[in-house]
Amino acid sequence: MATERTFREINERIKQGKAVVITAEELVTLVKEKGVSYATSEVDVVTTGTFGPMCSSGAFLNLGHSKPRIKMQKVWLNGVPAYSGIAAVDAYIGATEVREDDPLNSDYPGEFRYGGGHVIQDLVAGKKVNLRTTGYGTDCYPRREFEAQITLDDINEAILFNPRNAYQNYSCAVNPSSKTIHTYMGVLKSNMQNAHYSTSGQLSPLLKDPWFKTIGIGTRIFLGGSVGYVAWNGTQHFPSFMKDESGQDLSPAGATLSVIGDLKKMSPRWLAGASMLGYGASLSVGLGIPIPILNEDVCRFAAAGDDELFAPIIDYSQAFPERESGNLGHVSYAELKSGTIKINGREVTTAPMSSYPRAREIAGLLKTWIQKGEFLLGEPVELLPDANAGINANALQG
Amino acid sequence: MAPKKVVLRFSADISDQPMIYKLVKDYNLVINILKANVNPQMEGTMVMDISGENIEAGIEYLRSVGVGVQSLTEEIIQNEDKCVSCGSCTAICPSGALFIERPDMIVRFDSDRCVVCHLCLKACPMRAMEVRF
Numbered sequence: 442m443a444t445e446r447t448f449r450e451i452n453e454r455i456k457q458g459k460a461v462v463i464t465a466e467e468l469v470t471l472v473k474e475k476g477v478s479y480a481t482s483e484v485d486v487v488t489t490g491t492f493g494p495m496c497s498s499g500a501f502l503n504l505g506h507s508k509p510r511i512k513m514q515k516v517w518l519n520g521v522p523a524y525s526g527i528a529a530v531d532a533y534i535g536a537t538e539v540r541e542d543d544p545l546n547s548d549y550p551g552e553f554r555y556g557g558g559h560v561i562q563d564l565v566a567g568k569k570v571n572l573r574t575t576g577y578g579t580d581c582y583p584r585r586e587f588e589a590q591i592t593l594d595d596i597n598e599a600i601l602f603n604p605r606n607a608y609q610n611y612s613c614a615v616n617p618s619s620k621t622i623h624t625y626m627g628v629l630k631s632n633m634q635n636a637h638y639s640t641s642g643q644l645s646p647l648l649k650d651p652w653f654k655t656i657g658i659g660t661r662i663f664l665g666g667s668v669g670y671v672a673w674n675g676t677q678h679f680p681s682f683m684k685d686e687s688g689q690d691l692s693p694a695g696a697t698l699s700v701i702g703d704l705k706k707m708s709p710r711w712l713a714g715a716s717m718l719g720y721g722a723s724l725s726v727g728l729g730i731p732i733p734i735l736n737e738d739v740c741r742f743a744a745a746g747d748d749e750l751f752a753p754i755i756d757y758s759q760a761f762p763e764r765e766s767g768n769l770g771h772v773s774y775a776e777l778k779s780g781t782i783k784i785n786g787r788e789v790t791t792a793p794m795s796s797y798p799r800a801r802e803i804a805g806l807l808k809t810w811i812q813k814g815e816f817l818l819g820e821p822v823e824l825l826p827d828a829n830a831g832i833n834a835n836a837l838q839g
Numbered sequence: 840m841a842p843k844k845v846v847l848r849f850s851a852d853i854s855d856q857p858m859i860y861k862l863v864k865d866y867n868l869v870i871n872i873l874k875a876n877v878n879p880q881m882e883g884t885m886v887m888d889i890s891g892e893n894i895e896a897g898i899e900y901l902r903s904v905g906v907g908v909q910s911l912t913e914e915i916i917q918n919e920d921k922c923v924s925c926g927s928c929t930a931i932c933p934s935g936a937l938f939i940e941r942p943d944m945i946v947r948f949d950s951d952r953c954v955v956c957h958l959c960l961k962a963c964p965m966r967a968m969e970v971r972f
Contacts, residue, residue: 492923494964552961627927628962635930713923715964725923725964780939792930794964796923797944 443737444481448820451485451733455814460485462811464804465644465732465743472744481740486811486818489646490663490729490803493639493795494715496625497605497676498724499535500561500704503597504572506530512582513574517541518560520571529582533602534560536724546719550623556722559714561601564593565665566709599704601665601712605675607728609647609696610683610752613638613772613791615784618758623719627794629757636754636782636791641800642747642774646730649743651693652828653680655732657821662700663729663807666711668816669702671730674825681828683753683771691771692751696825700728711803725796729803731811733818747774754784764836842871842890844955845898848907849883858901862889866897873934873954886911886955913955914971917948921967931962 454460461484463471468487472480502523504513516523516532520540523532536558545551563570569590578585593599615636616622616629623629626637640648650656660671675697682690711727734740754769755761772782778797781788810816826832854877862868868891877883889897901908917937924946928937936952937959939945948968959968 628931713965716966717964718961790930793926796925798924
């Protein structure tokens with residue numbers, strides 16, 4: 442009889458130290474060698490990982506009350522503005538915000554050396570960060586200015602809350618135009634001299650559970666070096682499948698996650714400020730999800746290898762900025778990882794934007810945590826919308 | 840003999856002379872030009888690798904005709920604390936000094952192949968490539 446397990450059963454085995462946990466890479470090999478039925482019967486949990494720039498990230502901070510009190514109307518952390526249009530001493534520091542004196546792209550391509558992502562990394566590294574804030578003064582919050590050096594330990598709460606992380610799949614970006622362009626996919630040389638891609642392929646969390654049979658609200662995850670949770674679907678959650686020329690499902694496409702966790706427990710190794718030349722500042726986030734092997738279906742999807750997962754090749758000089766549909770074909774992650782791909786018969790050098798060695802490290806850490814019984818699976822309160830939910834992207838008109 | 844990296848500076852009055860040809864023909868040196876630039880005032884700078892038996896004599900010749908010769912002391916290093924091995928520098932690096940080691944996909948830097956073009960300094964999202972003098 443085909444193997445079936447529940448979250449509860451798996452958690453019992455984790456507590457007893459009996460759970461069989463392997464990484465998604467190891468599962469790919471195991472299924473290729475011994476088949477899905479065998480792997481399903483043997484393995485309880487498969488771990489995944491990804492580490493790359495994820496712009497839709499940031500942290501809610503409760504900065505604490507000064508004496509006398511101030512209702513913080515404007516907040517700057519190391520000169521980077523934080524959004525303070527919430528309660529008196531709450532603020533949200535977003536990964537892509539930059540200093541007000543940043544030259545941006547006025548000296549093209551701008552360097553964007555220090556942004557909200559760097560503030561977050563400095564905070565989790567335990568560094569002192571300059572807090573400056575102004576208020577307009579009220580009867581109950583009379584103070585109008587405050588400045589101090591703070592550390593993460595000095596403030597009340599710091600909650601990493603990233604509205605869109607862990608993109609399921611991503612484009613392979615190229616530039617067929619005659620001049621170099623600077624994008625969030627890196628520096629793309631003219632005449633398609635390079636092609637950049639950005640997922641960890643066979644280790645990428647949402648490529649391994651494309652029908653959301655196990656991942657949902659409350660799923661416990663690896664986030665920024667500590668424990669986090671899936672809070673909701675991410676923004677722009679479009680869990681569809683790319684089709685090949687014959688109309689068959691080729692690869693999962695655009696699902697995303699919104700995730701949350703305690704910033705105070707995280708580490709600068711797994712939350713690293715990033716500067717995308719000519720584009721902006723960002724935050725590289727380390728994220729990993731354990732997939733419980735509930736049945737053979739879950740195992741089959743989790744076992745998809747780099748040769749079975751594909752990315753669309755997109756022209757970032759024209760099609761992407763002008764929002765034109767269409768692509769220059771599809772390419773497998775195995776080809777992308779080899780270092781060269783063929784586009785229209787021409788060899789093009791590839792390079793990743795997300796770190797495969799770090800993704801592998803995350804899957805390995807998560808595996809160890811579960812094996813040691815330190816990390817139990819979180820059974821979702823509700824699963825996320827899948828490709829059958831009929832979600833379509835809206836576009837701004839005008 | 841290991842190649843020597845040098846920076847040459849030419850004033851406008853000599854920048855039209857075939858000095859590299861002389862280095863090859865008369866001094867039997869192997870020249871690899873890494874970077875060359877002539878500004879609108881016709882002053883030139885050039886960074887190159889020289890190898891061969893007669894490097895010192897060749898450099899002496901350059902100085903005798905008025906070329907400023909300095910050895911290249913600037914080098915690029917990979918700050919391994921900052922590098923996350925993403926790989927986004929590897930297709931930008933023109934000389935293959937930055938490359939991905941497969942199958943582990945770790946980003947390596949071979950400073951012997953570096954031509955000190957500085958492209959990686961800003962292309963690296965982590966700013967992990969640094970100049971050292």
